[in-house]
Amino acid sequence: MGRYDRRVAVITGAARGIGFGIAQRLASEGASIAILDLDEAAAQEAAGRLELADGARAVGIGCDVVDTAAAEAAVQRVVDELGGIHVLVNNAGITRDNLLFKMTEEDWDLVMNVHLKGVFNMTKAAQSRFVEQKYGKILNLSSVSALGNRGQANYSAAKMGIQGLTRTLGIELGPFGITANAIAPGFIVTEMTDATARRLKMEPEELQRLNAEATPVRRVGQPEDIAAAAAFLCSDEASFITGQTLYVDGGRKLG
Known part of the structure; x- marks a missing residue:
């Protein structure tokens, strides 16, 4: 028996990177999985x-989490196709990095909308089902950048906003059998961090080396590191933990 047998987990932005890593980990422990992504073909x-346990299923659904109606429709489709929803992982995110004096209003609004409005839309769509069944697990992806990072005023503000939202969800939804927590990853090797390296005119391996040297455990993270923490926080073993943000960063927050 896996921890997620007969559970249905929805992970946004999960066609690649951290989201896919979480999807695979939950699938390996028995969950049926709905991968949501802006690109439905990529989601499918x-x-x-995914390597699924016996009896589990997976679907890929196209969804713009910023669109309120699309978020509600995606959750309804998950319920219709997989038979319910028990876990929601709000992972979808983007970056539009620049120094403040160069950052455009569009860059600010886009990052805020995807990270904050997207979490709001998906959580609101899921919580009505969670409240009805008196059970639900919400996991939001924050970042160590929430503590401040040069060139990421928009991203840092959004990721710290997620932590405040998570605490509030813990307070409001706890009486209904729902927990809400967040993970704040450090440097994780993904296509997004590779793109950051190229934007900085360096090879991804060089950026990884520099970040490993600045990390107390002397390595960079992998999607599997975040997935392991997610598998715990979304499980019944973590039923007395809510409103918390766990930094999974190899000790960077300590510096």
């Missing part, structure tokens, strides 16, 4: 790559 392809 990713769902097809």
Whole structure:
């Protein structure tokens, strides 16, 4: 028996990177998985790559989490196709990095909308089902950048906002059998961090080396590191933990 047998987990932005890593970990422990992504073809392809436990299923659904109606429709589709929803992982995110004097209003609004409005939309769509069944696990992805990071005024503000939202969800939804927590990853090797390296005109391996040297455990993170923490926080073993943000960063927050 896996920890997630007969559970249905929805992970946004899960066609690749951290989201896919979480999807695969929950699938390996018995969950049926709904991968949501802006690109439905990519979501379906990713769902097809999951290694599922016996009896579990996976679907890939296209969804713009900023669109309130689309978020509600995606959750309803998950319930219709997989038979319910028990876990929601709000992972979808983007970066539009720049120094403040160069940052455009569009860059600010886009990052805020995806990270904050997207979490709001998906959580509101899921919580009505969670409240009805008196059970639900919400996990939001924050970042060590919430503590401040040069060139990321928009991203840092959004990721700290997620931590405040998570605490509030813990307070409001706890009486209904729902927990809400967040993970704040450090440097994780993904396509997004590779793109950051190229934007800085360096090879991804060089950026990884520099970040490993600045990390107390002397390595960078992998999606599997975040997935392991997610698998615990979304499980019944963590039923007395809510409103918390866990930094999974190899000790960077300590510096």
